[in-house]
Amino acid sequence: MRNSELHQKINATINEISTVLLGKKAQIKLAISCLSANGHLLIEDYPGVGKTTLAEAISKVLGLDYNRIQCTNDMMPSDIIGVSILNQKSSELIFNQGPIFSNLLLADEINRSTPKTQSALLEAMEERQVTTEGKTHTLEAPFFVIATQNPLEQSGTFPLPESQLDRFLMRISLGYPDTKSETDLLNGVGSRTKVEQLKQTLSKQDLMAIQSAIQTVKVNDKIVQYLLQILQSSRNNGHFKTGLSPRAGIALKQAAQAWAFMEARDYVVPQDIIAVVEAVCCHRLVSNDFSFVSGDYLQDNLIKQISID
Amino acid sequence: MKTKVINTHAFYYLFASLVFVCLPHLNHLPLWSLAFIGTTIVIKLRAIYIEKLTIPKWIVVLMTIGAVSGILLEYSQLFGRNAGITLLVVMLFLKLLETQTYRDGMLLACMMCFLVITNFLFEQRILMAAYLFIGVIAITHSFIKLNELPNTNTKKLEWPVYATKITLFALPVMVIFFIVFPRIPGPLWKLPIDHKAARSGLSETMRFGSIGYLALSNEPAFRVEFKGERPKQNELYWRGIIMEEFDGDIWSENKANVPAPNYITSGPSYEYTITLEPHNKKWLFALDLPTNTSTLAGSQFNHRYQLTNTEDIEKLKRYSLTSQTNYIIDRELSDVSRIRNTRIPINSNPRAVAFAKELRSTSKNDLEIIQKVLTHFRQEEFYYSLRPPQLVGDKIDEFLFSSRKGFCEHYAGSFVFLMRAAGIPARVVAGYQGGEQNALSDYMIVKQADAHAWAEVWLPSVGWRRVDPTAIISPSRIEGNVDEALDNSENPRFTLAYNNPALKSMRLLIDSMNHNWNQWVISYDRKKQDQLFKKIGLKYNASNAVTALTIFISLLFLIFYYFTVNKKDKKNISEKHQKLYEKFTLLFANQAIVKVEHENAIQFSARASEKFPYLKNQIATITEQYNMLEYANKDQHKLLDKLKNNIDKLETVLEKK
Structure with a gap:
């Protein structure tokens, strides 16, 4: 088909x-x-x-x-x-x-x-x-x-x-x-x-x-690098009690691929990750003050810390 | 640039910083201008709250005209110190009234930086410097808020953490510039100074009540550091102005100026350095009596043994002297001096004159007359008081025979008058007496409250002798200080807070900080600069210093470039489509839409098309083509060419605007 x-x-x-x-x-x-x-x-x-x-x-x-x-x-x-x-x-x-x-x-x-x-x-x-x-x-x-x-x-x-x-x-x-x-x-x-x-x-x-x-949706090196930055930053930047697990990384990648497919694209762009990141990551993270991670918290303390060129 | 409206949040930061840096000016501003400022604030806030952001131009114009004419009426000029600052403050508030665009906001913030400096025209103490430092942080924060991107979350009140950080980073640079940059000789502020605005301190004339009002002032007059031994408290007479002329009401200086003849001093000699607060007059104060006045450059020691500076003292002055408290001056008195110092107005104070004549007829010599007058002061009911009754007519008669309440100038003035009436040459000396040792730091502070007047009488073969009638009335004034001499009910400083030991040491701590501040910052001039550089083994040279600073600042920029701007270049933008995309983002940066580092191409395109809806399709195409080249790993020359064409087209469209 x-x-x-x-x-x-x-x-x-x-x-x-x-x-x-x-x-x-x-x-x-x-x-x-x-x-x-x-x-x-x-x-x-x-x-x-x-x-x-x-x-x-x-x-x-x-x-x-x-x-x-x-x-x-x-x-x-x-x-x-x-x-x-x-x-x-x-x-x-x-x-x-x-x-x-x-x-x-x-x-x-x-x-x-x-x-x-x-x-x-x-x-x-x-x-x-x-x-x-x-x-x-x-x-x-x-x-x-x-x-x-x-x-x-x-x-x-x-x-x-x-x-x-x-x-x-x-x-x-x-x-x-x-x-x-x-x-x-x-x-x-x-x-x-x-x-x-x-x-x-x-x-x-x-x-x-x-x-x-x-x-089969393509995830190229730049996207992999971006995903890696998100995962590593969540573990090291001090805003989270525990960072994202490798399983979370795979989940984020799969979800981004699915989203790219929804958008009728056969390759992943950073926006696909942004679109799903709250749904995929918020429930897997605990902030360093032991409270639940809201979407805004995730954006401010993780996503906006990572640069894209 | 197209108008970019600033958000209300940034406006509030601007508003708060403006009020903050204006606050110290409040007491120099005329009352009507405060009402004016209040009105502008009310109008502006009203405009914000009822969401009708524009204020009609005619209101602003009308208010401007009103403000300018108000200043002209008040000061009859626009550019004096006070007039200029009133103009600046009022205009800034008017600017605030019409502030609406990004450009307005930036202009206002820049002008506020200037307003910060003007505060130093009035007050240069360390607390003011600290206050204004906070002001600079506030302004920096406003700058940051003004330049913040529209999509950042600005709902919360934010502490100026970043602004503080960058201001603190700038601090070392500021210190280096302060130390190295050539000091400008003379007072830095060459604004026309309004002479009307006198500083508190002794004036060149004395009348009843003129020193008494100073007794309430806690302002420092000068600070003294003694090298080695200190004189006793009752020897601390700081000689200032010698007043020989009397017109029945006012004592004043004689303008004749001859260098001092030779004189004999004895006793222990005291070495000290005085840091004199500016008082806009020429005289310098010295411990009665200085011996090495010739070492002081730019000053004169005249035949009244009075030390004067050649220029008005408009900024902090530091000078070192040596004094001995036993001396013999003018063993011989010239006829001119004798006549000048025994002259009293005809028909003035007849009762006092009669009293003096009577003393003369019943006494053997001058010394006995002096003794009798002092005894009279001691035995009759004379009081030392800050609030003596108002005197009219023959004031000395009134004081001596009816009110009998007075401050030092009453006693000194009446005593000299009686002496002159009895034919003994006598004159009034005004200066300071005493001083408070700062326990935390090795110096003494002499306040305006220590202002004092005493008498000098001339006795044959003895010369001029100091006689202080106040010491007879109130010995504790001379042994201690004004506070001890005054009745508690009269003394405004006699409160628990003032005498609380903790608060007192706090006060002394602040004063010692101010002293060091004066010594190292305010009076840091070319001479000190030379000395400082000599200490580290360098010869100071103004043009070399400027060159060094230029190199320093260029290096700083290079480092800054390396760590920030350059960082971006290090990332791999070698590929052609990346270079093209950068060109695309720069096109929008010129339209005040700057791509943020964490923003991806689609987010940026959404923001760009929101501002330029008619370009929406073009922006979307370019973004899609870029994304395909960047993330789909397709090496497509055709696509690259299309992207280039599309960006070029967009450029022409944007340029036409």
């Missing part, structure tokens, strides 16, 4: 989702590029701004086989992975697949589940396979997790540890809609019921094609 055709389909996808999630094109584009780069996505925001709508809309337009779990604090790992049950006729243990066996898993309010359950899920995300009772079950590709979480100050939550946050390629937040979008929303333009009526704009094959095309 030609790349230009894929670009058109991506644009169509973004537009389609925009009809239910109003005024959030930039976030939708980030989410699509995250999935195109074969990464998991974490959506963090206050209740009621459309986290779940976005997740559902994505699953709908991608036409993927999708399961949804609502995380609670009494949820067990087997509730996600599945459980073996004794078949009375054949006296065999039969593995009953849990909701994780799907192409797209929507884990709502992931930080309401206990650390034990979280780690079972997160392990599956990294390995793309689950092991239970000595048997390994491979998860069918493509496999994505879109998790949503409420900001940590909300009560009754178990914050995801930094090492596990690292498994998400991007963390985005939606924010409140602008006045025009909110007016439309109140007039019923983008109601949640319309999610069901969304058209499928990308097939599984399209998605696989996009994923392999993204891997």
Whole structure:
């Protein structure tokens, strides 16, 4: 399939989702590029701004086989992975697949589940396979997790540890809609019921094609140097408690490639890195006063410290 | 250049720095100008808050005319010291009123740098220097804010950290220039000085109350460093002006000037150096009585044993002398002097004259008359007071026989009058008495409050003798200082704060800092410069110094270039498309859109097309072509040519503007 055709389909996808999630094109584009780069996505925001709508809309337009779990604090790992049950006729243990066996898993309010359950899920995300009772079950590709979480100050939550946050390629937040979008929303333009009526704009094959095309997006020496500067500066410039890991570096590169592809380019330019850097890096960093790193903090203390010629 | 509007934030920094550097001028400015400044501020703030940034031109013109005529009315000139500064301050506030563009802001900031210097016309103490240093930092910060890029986050109040850093970096350069640059002889400020604005200090005439008002002044008159031994407190008479003429109200100097005849001194000799504060008069003060006045260049020691400078003392003066406190002067008195020093106005103060005549008839000799007058002062109810009642008519009569309250000039003046009425030659000497030793540093400070007047009488075969009637009335004035002599209720300095030992040592510390400042900075002149260079084994030569400084500053620029500008060149811009792109960014730099180091091509193009919307497509094409050449690793000669053409086209479009 030609790349230009894929670009058109991506644009169509973004537009389609925009009809239910109003005024959030930039976030939708980030989410699509995250999935195109074969990464998991974490959506963090206050209740009621459309986290779940976005997740559902994505699953709908991608036409993927999708399961949804609502995380609670009494949820067990087997509730996600599945459980073996004794078949009375054949006296065999039969593995009953849990909701994780799907192409797209929507884990709502992931930080309401206990650390034990979280780690079972997160392990599956990294390995793309689950092991239970000595048997390994491979998860069918493509496999994505879109998790949503409420900001940590909300009560009754178990914050995801930094090492596990690292498994998400991007963390985005939606924010409140602008006045025009909110007016439309109140007039019923983008109601949640319309999610069901969304058209499928990308097939599984399209998605696989996009994923392999993204891997061919060119990253030349100058871009590699720029990435290196970002990584090393984050470790040495004294504004962060811990710098970006090598895994974060690879994630940043992949996300930038995906973004370049969204922009219909077959090579990465610095702006592609800038476009994704907040979504990719903020949740992997802790500032040196132990607080969360905001987008502005990242820009001022990392990106604007690095020169480009 | 096209108009670039400065943001409100930068404006506030400008405004704050302007107010800051103007503050010390407040008490030289006429009252109406303060109201004027207040009005401009109100108008400007109102304009900002109701978002209507332009103030009609006619208001500015009208206000300018008003201000100029106000200054002409006040000073009848525009360029004297006070008039000039009022003009400058008022004009700067008017400029602030119309400040709107980048150019206005830069002009205002540059003018403020000049305003900083004008503060030294009035006050050159170390605290002022420190204050103005902060002022310079504030102005530097305004410069930085003015030149800040529009996309930087300017919402927060920012401390001038960077401005402080660069001002501190400039400090060593300033010090080197101060030391090496040829000192300009004479007072640096050759502005016409308004003589109306007298400095506090002794004046050339004395009337009742003229010294008393000085007793409230904490201003230093001079500072003395003794080499070796110090005289006792009651020997510290600093001889200043000798007043021989009396018109019934005012004592004044006789203008005759003859060099001093030979005189005999004895007793221990004291070596000392005086640092005299400028007082705009000619006289120099010396411990009664100096012996080596001939060593002092540019000064004269006249027949009244009074030391004067040939020029008015308009800046700090340092001189060294030796004195001995026992002396015999004018054993013989000329007829002219005798007549001059026994002359009193006809029909003035009849009761005093009668009193003196009576003393003369009942006494054997001059010495006895003196004794009797002093005894009279001691036994009758005379008081030493800062606030004597106002006297009218025959003031000496009034003082001697009814009010009986007075400061040193009352006692000295009346005493001399009685002596003259009794036929004894006598004159008033004005100067300072006493001084406070600075415990933290080895020098003594003599304040305006130590101003004093005493009498000299001439006795046959003894010569002129000092008689201080104040010492009879209030011995503690002579043994201690004014504060001890005055009744607590009268003394404004008699407060807990003033006498608190911690505060007192603080005051002394500040004064000793000022003393060193005076010695090393204010009075640093050609002579000192020569001495300093001799010490390090060099001969000072003005033209060599200027050459050395020129080389120094060029080197500094080279180093600066190497570390900043050159740094950019070190990066690899060898490729053709990079050179072309640099040309492209420079085109916009000329339009005040400067590419920042961390900015990438797309961010820069967004900023450029925001300013030049009609060039949006061209800018986007150029940016895309550059990005392809830079990041897609395609060696495409055709693309390079296209990029070159596009940039050339853009150049012609921008040049046409």
